[in-house]
Amino acid sequence: MANSKDVDDQLVLQDFATLSQFGATAGGGVDRQAASVADGQQRRWFSDWLQDRGFRVEFDRVGNQFGLLELVPGAPYVLTGSHLDSQPLGGRYDGAYGVLASAHAAHRVAKRWAESGETPKYNLAVVNWFNEEGCRFKPSMMGSSVYTGKMELEAALSSFDRAGITVRDALNDIECVGSFDGPSAAAYAEIHIEQGRSLENDGITIGLVDSTWAAHKYQLVVHGAQSHTGSTIMADRHDALLGASMLVLAARELADDFASAPLHTSVSQMNIEPNSPVVVAREVGLHLDLRSPNQETLDLADQRLSARFEEIEKRAQVKIEKVTAHSWGVANFHPDGVKLSMNLADSLGLSHREIMTVAGHDSVNMKDVVPTVMLFVPSVDGISHNEGEFTQDSDVCAGVDLLTETLDRLAHGALTDID
Amino acid sequence: MANSKDVDDQLVLQDFATLSQFGATAGGGVDRQAASVADGQQRRWFSDWLQDRGFRVEFDRVGNQFGLLELVPGAPYVLTGSHLDSQPLGGRYDGAYGVLASAHAAHRVAKRWAESGETPKYNLAVVNWFNEEGCRFKPSMMGSSVYTGKMELEAALSSFDRAGITVRDALNDIECVGSFDGPSAAAYAEIHIEQGRSLENDGITIGLVDSTWAAHKYQLVVHGAQSHTGSTIMADRHDALLGASMLVLAARELADDFASAPLHTSVSQMNIEPNSPVVVAREVGLHLDLRSPNQETLDLADQRLSARFEEIEKRAQVKIEKVTAHSWGVANFHPDGVKLSMNLADSLGLSHREIMTVAGHDSVNMKDVVPTVMLFVPSVDGISHNEGEFTQDSDVCAGVDLLTETLDRLAHGALTDID
Structure with missing residues (x-):
């Protein structure tokens, strides 16, 4: 019989293969621009995935998709996620890996608590932010910008694509908009491929993002x-x-x-x-x-x-x-978050290094409102926004393992308790 | 009472003002791309204009619009015309002036013959060539290319615009396609604005086009x-x-x-x-x-x-x-055509100079199949493919006068009789 780690890894890889079929392109990538037909399809699949594992699914007014696990009634949530939308002829990993890793990590943590009878301090929520890419509708990072109050909802909904279709209409078309206000967040964690080749060049598994360019x-x-x-x-x-x-x-x-x-x-x-x-x-x-x-x-x-x-x-x-x-400007992520994930990587035996992010991510918005941990895994040849984007299965799985431990600690107040 | 020249001039200018309203833009130009709604409207207006003056109107298979005056049953035709389609935010004169000048000139010559009882050697036909501009459907000079056998009809009809609409469908939409084969041509004459500033700079009214760049x-x-x-x-x-x-x-x-x-x-x-x-x-x-x-x-x-x-x-x-x-390569227009129009310009007291054409025109196609005369009038500041395109009324009218005399001579065999 396979051990538990092998089973967990296989579940992640199987789901990733399934997810990669939505909007799949002939060149091995995906084309799932925000609120496109393929985006609607993957969102329905993801809602089913979450509901099957006990998450309550809600959409907010700008199409952010939340999977909520309310274990401590009324308590704030540790949010974790990324985005499922892609560039035209984009790669399979950008964003989608982070959403799926978050869902698996949250599910693992919840199972662990259920088995041990533990009660965390915070609830857990997985999020698929709307329109991180910004290729069809501008600006990028739209969903997290509205959630964090950096952009007016109305401005986002009125943004339109080259065909003159508004975000409002496009979200209605794929039936992915609701009246949910979004969970109250205590902390945020996100994982992403590096979109550069520095980790790969140096044979490092985990990038601990400490600041942005x-x-x-x-x-x-x-x-x-x-x-x-x-x-x-x-x-x-x-x-x-x-x-x-x-x-x-x-x-x-x-x-x-x-x-x-x-x-x-x-x-x-x-x-x-x-x-x-x-x-x-x-x-x-x-x-x-x-x-x-x-x-x-x-x-x-x-x-x-x-x-x-x-x-x-x-x-x-x-x-x-x-x-x-x-x-x-150059902006820092929460230094205690970097320290926390560094220690957790050590405990899992994963090589790591502090790293800056050049690309924008939803975590760049989130870090300004709650303590935020941002993790990278290597990307082969640093290929990004390209159908040839690829990350080794072992790195995919190592990232989910580290995110799982990070969520567990965040839900116990690791970055929010005053020492 | 106004003299006959004044009356004729006013008719040209009034019709030009009417024509300039189809697809008129806020900036004083026109947007009448090939087989657009505005192109359909101006073509219907032009059919009415021709029919009211005794021309029989026919469309060929690629949407070329012909106004035929068959005065000598069975004889070939002297063709004269240009194109009514424009660039997006194009000028009012480019092409449209030549079509209207041709129509007025042909009508004047026919009236003159009716009054004098003369019988010409050839019939007269005014032509509005389809898609000279080539901005919506490629290539440019499509209608005259098909007419002169330089392009296959099927290739032209299958050309499509950025929205994927074919020439075939677009022509059907504006109901401007027929089964006419086009008249058999004996000679061709076209007049156009210079699209450069050399005539204006030197105060010359008529450019006698002798070759192409x-x-x-x-x-x-x-x-x-x-x-x-x-x-x-x-x-x-x-x-x-x-x-x-x-x-x-x-x-x-x-x-x-x-x-x-x-x-x-x-x-x-x-x-x-x-x-x-x-x-x-x-x-x-x-x-x-x-x-x-x-x-x-x-x-x-x-x-x-x-x-x-x-x-x-x-x-x-x-x-x-x-x-x-x-x-x-550099190609010459019929030297006897240049000489003919030079003599006629002299007889009308119009200043003139030989000139090369840089831009392509339907006459560049026609010159390869029949003796062809190409005339230019000045364009203020040489502005072209721009809403600000402008030609003085006096030059507009002088051009029609010279084209009228040219048609009369062509219809009497000026370039086709072997001396």
């Missing part, structure tokens, strides 16, 4: 003028796409200038008008972001980028407008 | 790989949008290198996948074109562009694929 994000609009691509003499062109292309290169050159800092820069989205092969673009909207673990680097990069606007405006005969500039 | 057009696909815009280290990125942006700059630098040739280069359309703010682009399709009045310049520019692919591929870690390369 700082980021500056811009929505820029390059204003030019329509003209005929063939007949308009070059000197008369006001080419918005030339200006936008120069911004793409300027961003990359900044990353080169600060390579050792490091600085990550990206432009990955443009909206080109009119986007016709025979009309010089009159307007290009683009998203540009700068990220660094070092606030000074980021501020300096920011200045150097703005300093290049004038040269670009002159060369392409355009105007560059900075529509919104969203930014955040 | 040569052009090379490419559909390029830059292949990268999806990854996370935040967490992926710069060295691991395969950024298709960076590669595409470098191509945009390379094209512009080529134009600078050959400024005196001259060389016009453009990239004005990109399709970016997945076009998400947090995913490095995996693929960008783009349209790039090079145009020059000098074939050697164009060939040299072409070589230099291709020579830059390797550097771009290396820098952005992408692959560049050349999907289609459509090109044409």
Whole structure:
């Protein structure tokens, strides 16, 4: 007979394989954008999974899906979760692993308590945050932003996709919206793949997230003028796409200038008008972001980028407008949370290291309202937002084990009791 | 009482004002993309206009709209026309002026013959070519390409727009498709705004088009790989949008290198996948074109562009694929046609100059099958494919006058009789 650890691992891996079939793509990834048909399907499957194991399922007004285990009537909840939505042609692990790990960890802890007759201090809730990815509806981390009061509910519900469909309508379409207010949280825990290759490179199983990189994000609009691509003499062109292309290169050159800092820069989205092969673009909207673990680097990069606007405006005969500039500084996770999960990893014999997160996560919102633990497991070659995303089964299972112990301790007040 | 010239001018200007209301935009332009609702409306109005003046209206299988005046039973036709479709947020004059000028000119000539009792050698037909612009359905000059046998009917009807709607369905929707084979042509005449500023700069009323610039057009696909815009280290990125942006700059630098040739280069359309703010682009399709009045310049520019692919591929870690390369050389219009219209312009007291056309026109197709006359009138500031496109009323009317005389001579066999 298999031992208990083997059985638990197999259950996780089987469920992960089932979950990966929703919105599965030919390239081995998933396409489950927020409130899409595939997102609705996986949410129904997940509701069934939770209900079958004694969780009460509730949706709040922005489509966050909660599985509640109320063991101590009236007490706050330790929340744990991530997001099931994906990028178009995204990977199977990003978000989905964290939700499933949370569900299994919570279920294991509850079984353990039921067997031992223990009563925790807090209740347990698993959460599938709505629209973490932000690809169909902007902004990203929408569900946790509304839950933590960082975004107005109405603003979230009014956000619309390229086809003009609002979050409100899309959530109604998949029947994943309710009137629940969300559980009162005492602490939060999340696990995610690294989306980088540092853990893998160094053969480390667990990343203990201690802080976030700082980021500056811009929505820029390059204003030019329509003209005929063939007949308009070059000197008369006001080419918005030339200006936008120069911004793409300027961003990359900044990353080169600060390579050792490091600085990550990206432009990955443009909206080109009119986007016709025979009309010089009159307007290009683009998203540009700068990220660094070092606030000074980021501020300096920011200045150097703005300093290049004038040269670009002159060369392409355009105007560059900075529509919104969203930014955040380097922010720390709860140091006692890092210490707690470090000790637990040691007790499980899992190698670990403190790590920063470059990518945003729902935990980045949650850490500002309750003590929060954020864990990473390795991602092979650091491949992310790509169908080829892969994490070894052994790492998948080790993460669930550590999250289980973390939940147990959090539910007993590990980060909330005043020493 | 106003003289006859004043009355004729007013009729042209009134009709032009009426025509400009179809698909009128807030910015003073028009949006009448091929087989759109607005295109259907203007086509019905134009059918009525033609029928009220004794023309028989027919649509061929690709939606070309013909107004036929059969004065000599069984004889071939002198065709004259242009296109009513526009770019999105296009100008009022591009194409529409030529169609309306043709209709008025043909009507005037027919009235003149009716009054004098003259019988011409050929019949007259006004044509509104389908989809000259090529912005909704590719390629451009679709209607005249099918008419002249340069494109298969089936290929044209199967072309589809971004919403997946085919030409076949779109033409059926606006009820502008028939089974007419098109008239047998003896000669063709077209008038258009210059889409450049050379006539205006030099105070010349009429451009006598003697040749076309040569052009090379490419559909390029830059292949990268999806990854996370935040967490992926710069060295691991395969950024298709960076590669595409470098191509945009390379094209512009080529134009600078050959400024005196001259060389016009453009990239004005990109399709970016997945076009998400947090995913490095995996693929960008783009349209790039090079145009020059000098074939050697164009060939040299072409070589230099291709020579830059390797550097771009290396820098952005992408692959560049050349999907289609459509090109044409410098081509002449019928020299006797230039001479004919030059003499007629002189007789009307209109200043004139020989000129090359950079932009494609339906006349560029027609000149390969029948003797063709192509005329330009000035365009203020050379503004084109822009709502601000404008031509002075006096130039509008002078163009109709010259086209009228040209049609009269063509219908009498001016370019087709062997001397």
